[in-house]
Amino acid sequence: ETGVTQTPRHLVMGMTNKKSLKCEQHLGHNAMYWYKQSAKKPLELMFVYNFKEQTENNSVPSRFSPECPNSSHLFLHLHTLQPEDSALYLCASSRDYTGSTDTQYFGPGTRLTVL
Amino acid sequence: GQNIDQPTEMTATEGAIVQINCTYQTSGFNGLFWYQQHAGEAPTFLSYNVLDGLEEKGRFSSFLSRSKGYSYLLLKELQMKDSASYLCAALDSNYQLIWGAGTKLIIKP
Numbered sequence: 001e002t003g004v005t006q007t008p009r010h011l012v013m014g015m016t017n018k019k020s021l022k023c024e025q026h027l028g029h030n031a032m033y034w035y036k037q038s039a040k041k042p043l044e045l046m047f048v049y050n051f052k053e054q055t056e057n058n059s060v061p062s063r064f065s066p067e068c069p070n071s072s073h074l075f076l077h078l079h080t081l082q083p084e085d086s087a088l089y090l091c092a093s094s095r096d097y098t099g100s101t102d103t104q105y106f107g108p109g110t111r112l113t114v115l
Numbered sequence: 116g117q118n119i120d121q122p123t124e125m126t127a128t129e130g131a132i133v134q135i136n137c138t139y140q141t142s143g144f145n146g147l148f149w150y151q152q153h154a155g156e157a158p159t160f161l162s163y164n165v166l167d168g169l170e171e172k173g174r175f176s177s178f179l180s181r182s183k184g185y186s187y188l189l190l191k192e193l194q195m196k197d198s199a200s201y202l203c204a205a206l207d208s209n210y211q212l213i214w215g216a217g218t219k220l221i222i223k224p
Contacts, residue, residue: 004157040123042214043202090157099210101146101165106157 003027004107006091012113013081021076021110023091031097032074033104034066037088049074050097081114088112117141119215121203126221127193135188135201135218143208149177149188150202152217158202161188190220198222 004025013019025032034046048056049068063085065077074091088109094102120138127133139147146165150158164170164179164186176189190197203215 040216042119042216043204043212045212097210101163101206101210103148103160103163104212105160106150108155108157111155 002107003105004091004093006089006107006110008110009108010111010113012115013078014115015081015083017081018077018079020078021089021091021112023074023076023107025072025074025091025093025105025107027093027095027105029093029095029105030071031094031100031102032068032071033092033094034074034076035090035092037090037109043090047076048097055097078112081112083114086112086114117207117213119203119205119213121201121215121218123216124219124221126223127190129193129195129222129224131193132189132191133193133220135190135203135220137186137188137203137215139184139186139203139205139213141205141207141213144181145206145208145210147177147179147186147206148202148204148212149186150204151199152202153199161201193222195222195224 007022031050036044046060047066052068067075090109091107092104094104118140149161152158162177169178174191179186200217200219202217204212
């Protein structure tokens with residue numbers, strides 16, 4: 001069973017394009033996360049939503065715009081990206097966020113290439 | 116600053132045992148996670164330690180020493196399917212996960 005799904009799995013876009021990444025979790029969790037994973041670097045937390053409210057924005061450039069319409073869905077809207085934004089974008093969810101040791105469950109990621 | 120150190124890459128032989136080390140420096144500590152990530156796939160949860168000692172789960176065991184800021188993941192009876200990256204992450208006093216860059220484990224026949 002895939003608890004966290006992400007679409008698309010692969011995306012190639014030009015610097016002037018606008019695209020969106022989608023994440024859906026089927027685990028009944030309240031917290032959802034966007035991470036950026038670059039080769040040989042630690043996971044970078046981008047955004048956290050807890051009960052649909054954004055609780056963390058780790059100095060992410062405004063060309064990345066998150067949206068969380070409900071606790072099960074999370075989007076990352078992309079516009080005017082740079083080649084250095086090419087990476088694997090991972091979505092995760094957990095039961096709760098604040099003060100929590102809950103395990104995070106990840107989706108398979110979207111491999112993004114910016115030309 | 117907060118930091119996680121783990122080896123970039125390790126190689127081991129099928130059927131053998133391998134230990135992947137992780138040291139952490141965090142402001143406060145609320146536990147340590149290990150995840151496995153096969154190439155092109157989602158990281159999957161392996162273990163969570165918050166108390167000192169060794170916890171065993173089948174072929175995988177995880178150890179924690181809070182006084183030394185040190186953990187390791189022990190994999191026994193290695194199989195080819197264990198070839199993956201292993202991510203270490205520590206929870207700081209604000210319950211933020213601090214991630215290591217991952218250890219790529221290569222298993223040879």
